Amino acid sequence: MDTSRRQILLVEDEPFVALVAQQILEDEGFAVHVAASGADALSIAKEGGTEIRVALVDFGLPDVRGDTLVAQLREILPGLRIVVASGYGADELVAMFRDLPGVGIVSKPYDGDTLLTALRRADPGFLPRE
Template sequence: MDSPVKRILLVEDEPLIAMVLETIVSEAGYSPVGPAADRNAALALLETRNVDAAILDYRLGEESADLLADELDRRRIPWLLATGFDRQALPERYSSAPVVAKPFGEDDVRAALERLLLRND
């Protein structure tokens, strides 16, 4: 029996990057949820949709992904960061978080998602 399609929450405030992520995730065989452009929209999606993992932009306008990452951790939903920040520029709490560096390629996102989901199955 085939396993259900994994649902991936997309949190990205740049519309073009959000569209690219949505396409990559969909073409990789996953079901995109969102995208959400800010933390509140992402939290609203978490209240109404089941998700298996998330891709978070670290900087969402004037806010960071910190509180959203905390909520995902609380729910035991694995996540990765898609960010233009150098890993050393991120807060210490993200030192072991999976990161896809912007600008990213399709293969980068696919591989990071596969590793994230395998690690948490």
């Protein structure tokens, strides 16, 4: 992994959404590790994810629910900050993750500004303010 750049794990099963999010994040200087499933994300985290500081996780993955993946990623990387992305009701997700520090929510569809704002909320020191 490229440790000279800020590391982020992008977990998204829809190729177009992943491509757009990856481009937004790379334009901001991130080294982006893309996973199309929960299993891929866990593999990346186990294989050297200690440099990954933030994960952007789609809640509706085909192999695992977002809340389960968040818990599994936190077991591997306890200090990991996470932004959960979903096209479903944000209120339900806020209630689900309310008691977990360092977990933020972003509603889909999101644009670059919305995504970067969610990342800043999850980890204020990770992404400089403009």
